[in-house]
Amino acid sequence: MFFVCVAACPTGVAHTYMAAESLSIIGESLGHEVKVETQGSMGAENVITEEDMKRADGIIIASEVAINDKGRFVGLPILECSVSDPIKHGEAVFEALCEAINNG
Template identity: 40%
Template sequence: MSKKIVAVTACIAGIAHTYMAAENLKKYAKKEGYDIKVETQGAMGIENKLSQKDIDEADIVIFAVDTTVSKAERFNDKKIYKVGTSEVVKNGKAAIEGAIADAEE
């Protein structure tokens, strides 16, 4: 069964790492056949905002962040895998695999 993943990416400056992390997560998820939606919380504010339905249906939630997630209460009922943006930029595959392993515990 394909895993449904939602992620939020946000770095302190809200510029490069926010978007690079989002792209890396999407790239590895697509390669592995996972369904992923990524919300970015950058200098432009919240983009590609996740709907509550997206969040509720997700098997896995990844916060690839170096700062506080805006509107984090939307994820209250979910188990969240937290990782820094630079780790995801270096290795998006490890972040997704770590999140999946964490969700299956």
């Protein structure tokens, strides 16, 4: 599956990038393709494109703050969690979204 993700924390530094790295590494280790947009102190990086959205099977939003342009994700399965969840429980995050997708 192809997942797009957004990681964001209040200061937009450490936890944002730790969550992004965890989502990428764990998702790929589970056999998924993953693209992670970070929204932090340097603005949005690795921005999810319209083409990414057309291919996406689901969305993971790992955030402690409101994210920019959340409306672009309407119509796709979304899992929202704490920014620390992918760091501490990465496999469970992907398993929960896959279960939601498979169960409709």
